Amino acid sequence: MDLRIQRAVVANLANRPNAVECGPFVIGFDDSSDSPFINYATPVPGAEITAADVAALVAAFGDRKPRLEYVVSCAPALEKLLIEAGFTVEVRHEYLVCTPSTFVEPPTPDGFALIEPVSDDELHGMIAVQSAAFGELYTPNPAEADRQRRNQQRGGVLVAARTTGGRYAGGAVSSVPSDGISEVAGIAVDSPFRRQGVGAAITAAVVRRLFGAGVEIAWLEASGDDSWRVYERVGFRPAGQRLYISKN
Structure with a gap:
């Protein structure tokens, strides 16, 4: 693996x-x-x-x-x-992996809808939530929207969660699949909407679309116990170690 x-x-x-x-x-x-x-x-x-x-x-x-x-x-x-x-x-x-045999899709919580963002407004809405969670990794500007649109056009998956009132509550993306594998990343839920099942629903929506497109393995990383439990509910299991290292 x-x-x-x-x-x-x-x-x-x-x-x-x-x-x-x-x-x-x-x-x-x-x-x-x-x-x-x-x-x-x-x-x-x-x-x-x-x-x-x-x-x-x-x-x-x-x-x-x-x-x-x-x-x-x-x-x-x-x-x-x-x-x-x-x-x-x-x-x-x-890092954790999910396969079609372990995948479990929870229901979307009441009061929320999951969409695949396409328009500039939809992309900016998703990216703004990711920016609040991850800072400079996602910057709500036209360049970032274009980057995500290119990813989407090449086979990456984008999913955003929106309340029935139109407020963006969360989002996630995937990498372009390669050799039947794709990374799920940028999984973010705005603070007022956490612990309501939104994160699990977004993650599962990305994974379902990947498997529907023929992907064999979806993988991601969990940054803490709370997110780990969310991903386990969707069917992710620990598989190996990754290192992040840099030079100032």
Whole structure:
């Protein structure tokens, strides 16, 4: 599973508008955003990596913050090289996977509707909720709306939750599927609407659409016990470790 997930991450970054291959790494540059959480690198599984490769990677980032995300087991010696080059671990997360056999779709809570945002107003409504939850990772502006629209046009899934009164309550997106795998990310629920089942409904709506399009494995990461319980209810199960590491 680790290898399939890491290969999907490599493919996703390689398809970015301004992707760069740098030795045993792929950097997913996207000039529509300056966020280091969008512009980051990952190692190619099985590639031999040296200190010189890490130095070349840092140079390739130029004025941007050098940053990597990857499945730990696919490059077990890399962390030591990065630490020696001045990188600092941001966080370690366990990733979870869901398959059609484990998937459970809860009902949409009363008073809410789930939509696939298409118009500028719908995209901005979803992104505004994600921005409140994740800060610079999602910025409610035309460039971010265009980025999400490109993702959607290439096969990524976008789902937003709206109250019957028209207020945006949450949202989530997926990466463009690769080799039957897609990441579910940006799962956000506005604070007044939490603990009402909205997060589980949004997550499940994305996953259902992915499986309907032929995806075999959906994966995501949980940042705390509350979100972990939400994802487990939808059918996600722990599968491996990922590392986030950057250099100031």
